[in-house]
Amino acid sequence: MFTITDVMPFTSYTCNLSFINVVGEGPSTQCTFETAQHTPDDGPHNFTSSPTMTTVTFTWSRPSIPNGIITEYKLRVANIETNNNTVHSIPASPGQTGIMYTFDVKGFFTAYNNYTATVTASTVIGFGPLSNTRGRTLPDMSSPPLLNTRSFTISNTEFTTLESIDNHTINVTWFPPTTPNGHIMNYIIDVNEYSGTNLIRRTVTDVNMDKFTELIYKTLLTPGVPYNVALAAYNEFGQGMPVEVTVFTKVLSK
Structure with missing residues (x-):
């Protein structure tokens, strides 16, 4: 018996075997294995x-040194925001070199979620090394900013409004959206007359704060008149859902 070493897995070899005695070498016999x-x-x-907002399509090609017939891939996907992860087994067809798989688990991803993923290939013997990727789902419309309001009651009906400093100034104070669905780039405040005429547009670009206060001052604001104040956050997707409230400027004191 003779043992051949340093051979590669899942590889065909041809060998020639001959016997040698004192006279010389005899005829050879060929064998394959x-x-x-x-x-x-x-x-x-x-x-x-x-990625889309809620799904991710993964693509890959088989290992360059499979050492056998690839029978299965194992894909592990992790949502960094929620600490959830899941594993999917994906059968491989004989001769298949490229794989495309859409991960579409309801509720697993929402907009602007960071994720990581690994994939590994298996022969009948077992799985090989991992390959890694990471990304982030696409942004979506932001939820409304949290506007700091106060309530008052007229004839048993409750109303919500903002604080008016004087007859020409409105105090707009708010907190960031609870679900930004992206990177907040700016806030826009619009103050309109009830007729719909836009009087003031204020853009706030310093967004790295936990609380915001903007004093809206304009002599065109008429004392004791209702105005509609709309506030919205903007991210990569665009304008988020606005929050609107009616505010009365203070009446001129005599």
Whole structure:
């Protein structure tokens, strides 16, 4: 018996066997054999992801040194924002070189979630090394900013309004949206007459605060008149859902 070493897994070999005695070498006999399968030497190649707001499509190609027939891929996806993760087993067809898989688990992703993913390939012997990718789902419309309001009652009906400093000044104070669905880039405040005429537009670009206060002053504001104040946050998606409230400027004191 003779043992051949340093052979590659899942590889066909041809050998020639001959006997040598004192007279010389005899005729050779040819034999062929194939080594057994093993786990892949490397992970799947070109592992990339393409997200929407709530789904991610992953693509990859098989390992360059599979060491056998790839029978299965194991995809693990983790949502960094929620600390949730899940594993999906994806069968592989014989001769299949490229894989596209859309991860669409209801409720797993929302807009602007950071995620990581790994994929590994398996032969009948077992799984090989991991390949990694990461990304973020697309932004969506922001929820409204949290406007600081006060309530008052007229004839048993409750109303919500803002604080008016004087007959020409309105105090707009708010907190960031609870669900920004993206990176907040600015806030826009619009003050309109009840007729719909826009009087003031104020853009706030310093967004790295926990609380915001903007004093809206304009001599065009008529004392004791109702105005509609609308506030919205803007992210990469665009304008978020606005919050609106009616405010009365103070009546001129005599």
